[in-house]
Amino acid sequence: MLFLLSPLCSGLLAWLLSRHLPFAGGGTALVVLAGLIFGFASALFLRIVLAVCNVGQPRDDGSSIGRAASDGALVLLPFTVLALLAELLLGWNATQAFASAAIMASSAAIGASAGRLGGRRWASSIGLSLAGVLLSASWMVFCALVALGAGR
Amino acid sequence: MTSAVGARPGGRLAAVVGMMFNPGAVLQLRLAGVAWPFAMAVSGAAFTLVFLQTGLDLLKTGRAGGGRVVLLALAGLLYGTLGILLVGLVAWLLSRAFGAKRSPGWAMRAYALAYSPALVYGACGIVANVAFGWRTSIAFGVTGLLWAIGPVMAVNDELTGGRKGPSVVLSIVCGGLALLGWGLLGRL
Numbered sequence: 001m002l003f004l005l006s007p008l009c010s011g012l013l014a015w016l017l018s019r020h021l022p023f024a025g026g027g028t029a030l031v032v033l034a035g036l037i038f039g040f041a042s043a044l045f046l047r048i049v050l051a052v053c054n055v056g057q058p059r060d061d062g063s064s065i066g067r068a069a070s071d072g073a074l075v076l077l078p079f080t081v082l083a084l085l086a087e088l089l090l091g092w093n094a095t096q097a098f099a100s101a102a103i104m105a106s107s108a109a110i111g112a113s114a115g116r117l118g119g120r121r122w123a124s125s126i127g128l129s130l131a132g133v134l135l136s137a138s139w140m141v142f143c144a145l146v147a148l149g150a151g152r
Numbered sequence: 153m154t155s156a157v158g159a160r161p162g163g164r165l166a167a168v169v170g171m172m173f174n175p176g177a178v179l180q181l182r183l184a185g186v187a188w189p190f191a192m193a194v195s196g197a198a199f200t201l202v203f204l205q206t207g208l209d210l211l212k213t214g215r216a217g218g219g220r221v222v223l224l225a226l227a228g229l230l231y232g233t234l235g236i237l238l239v240g241l242v243a244w245l246l247s248r249a250f251g252a253k254r255s256p257g258w259a260m261r262a263y264a265l266a267y268s269p270a271l272v273y274g275a276c277g278i279v280a281n282v283a284f285g286w287r288t289s290i291a292f293g294v295t296g297l298l299w300a301i302g303p304v305m306a307v308n309d310e311l312t313g314g315r316k317g318p319s320v321v322l323s324i325v326c327g328g329l330a331l332l333g334w335g336l337l338g339r340l
Contacts, residue, residue, distance in 0.1 A: 074316050078301060078323040082331050090335035094294055101298035108302075112176075 001070035002043045002110075009080040009102065010039025016087045016095040017143060021150035031146055038142055042103070042135050043073075046110060046128065053111075053127040054119040064117040068124075072110025076102050096143055100136045107132025164190060171268035172299070175306035183262055191264035196232040198267040198300075199334075201274030202293040203228025206338055209287045220340070227337045235333050236264050243326045247311035250318040254311055262307040263326075269299035297334070301327055 014035025018028045050065055079102030086092040111128030115121035167186055170178040207221030216224075240263030244256045252259075270293075277292025305323045312318040 071316055074320050075302075075305060077320050078305065078327050079298075081324045082301070082327050085328055085331055086335070089332070092335070094290070097290070097294050097298055101295070101301065105299075105302045105305075 002047065002073040003040065005073040005076050006043035006046075007036045007039035009076040010042065010099075011036040012080055013083060013095055013099045013102075014038070014142075014146070016083060017146060019087070020093055020095075021147060023150055027150070031149075034142070034146070038139070042138075043069075045135065046072075046107060046131055049127050049131040050110060050114060050119075050124065053123040054114060057119055064119060065114060068110055068114035068117050068119065071113040072106050072108075072128075075106040075109045079105065096140070099139050103136045103139055104129075104132040107135065167265065168194060168268040168271065171265055171303050172272065175266065175303040176309070178265070179262055179306060179310050183258065183265065186261055186265060188257075188261060191261040192233050192237070194271050195236040195264040195267040196229050198270035198274050198296070199228040199232025199236070200225050201228070201278050202270060202289070202297060203231075203338065205274070205277050205281050205293045206289040208281050209289045212285070212287060223340055224338070227340055231333060231337050232267070233264075235337075236267065236330070239263060239326050239330050239333075242329060243308065243311060243322055246322055246325060247308070247318075250312045250315060250322075252311050253313070259307070259311060262310070263304065266303035266307050267297075267300045269303065270296035272296065273299065304330075 011032050012035075015028065015032050017035075018031040021027075021031075023031060047065075047069055050069060054065055079098055083095055083098035083102075086094055086098065107128045108125070111125040114124035114128070163182075163185070167178055167182050167190075170182065204221070204225040207216060207224035210216035210224075211218070211221050237260045240260035241256055243263060244252065244254065244259035247254070247259070254262075273292045273296025277288040277296070280286045280292065281288040301323070304327060305319065308319040308322040308326070309316075312322060
């Protein structure tokens, strides 16, 4: 689920971002592709951090970690739908705020879920929250690079 | 002792701060002791501060007068109290389809208290707005309301008995309602 939702939501948020920049059709497609890649890389990073935080746990067959990742990934959906509503219905330009909050909230949710499902509670919570901060900062860099690519 | 948390200032602060960092625990352990007026005051004050910052930002750029600033703050108060209670009621009604065991009162108090992050960000924002002259409606106002989505999702988790799929559906519908209400009232 994490490897499906993270690229999907990142791609959609990247598309919203591109609407405010002077891209032509091909440029928009490139930004969406970059968003998909960002989302996939983020999912991979979160999954690695989650595994590292829970190395050596007695029930370490991967199933509880996988479920924690899926539970946390679901948090991305409401943020993404609300970002679409805010942009397309209300005409706001707030994709960056929605994306940062989505990344940090879902990372924290993955950590909390891992703790509930038998993982290391503190290591998972702190590790995934820090990973969320790092990814949120990376998203801002991504936005800056996209703006640079658009000549802004 | 149903108003135990509401009666103690330390307990009130713990409920607000707890809702920011560990909403699941607050909902399970503390919400029964949170009084109605306190829960409504949290969301009411949160939206009043957010709308007030929007008004003050418009005032700074010459796009609004004092009257509109007051009108926006009053709209925020109305929306943060009655509007959010209504959204909580809608969430409870929808959650019944998923076999919710919580009462409508529980859902409405939980929804109101879920806006604790918006209150904290709103309070910091109004200080920065008035003391330093910053424009804070986006940086503090919108950010605080976005941070409230996490606790709102925790409320929906409880309402749906921890079932993630229904909880996400509820979060999208009720989050969308809250966002649209906020967006439309903000155009006053």
